[in-house]
């Protein structure tokens with residue numbers, strides 16, 4: 585059985601969530617996610633977002649995103665905030681998770697969590713910060729997805745994976761050329777769980793948090 589890949593830019597398949605690239609709407613039957621990455625936001629983002637809203641009605645659209653905050657590569661923060669809120673409302677309405685891209689914007693996430701009433705389930709993808717920053721979000725519906733950085737010795741990601749509640753974990757290949765199997769192997773060593781147990785846990789995690797289930 586193939587392992588569930590929460591977030592990939594590479595392949596469409598029935599055990600992975602393929603992130604549609606910008607202007608891509610040709611869905612070939614697998615699971616996917618749709619959103620406007622902070623790097624791709626322009627002044628006309630609302631027009632592009634209408635298209636995202638349409639695509640997200642497809643039951644194979646399992647998540648909204650990537651969206652989030654990026655103080656290094658993203659445009660003006662006020663623009664990023666508007667776009668993030670629109671994506672978050674969409675995810676909340678559909679009761680599917682949001683894929684969070686976060687670079688030097690931890691404070692913006694905390695501000696959002698503390699002020700917004702209708703917070704969707706948020707999966708923080710490519711997590712690789714210190715554990716205490718993740719812990720600050722545990723009172724909220726925030727989940728964590730870990731990728732290829734787990735293969736590096738003593739990463740922050742590996743540290744947090746060890747401490748993180750098991751029902752908050754996902755794994756992803758993202759845009760790396762590592763196969764998802766290698767990431768499961770690393771994670772299973774860190775967690776002292778078999779790859780099979782881990783796989784079942786992550787599918788259970790997904791089906792618990794989303795209105796759109798995977799089988």
Ligand SMILES: [Zn+2]
Pocket residue numbers: 591593603650758759
């Ligand atoms: Zn990605």
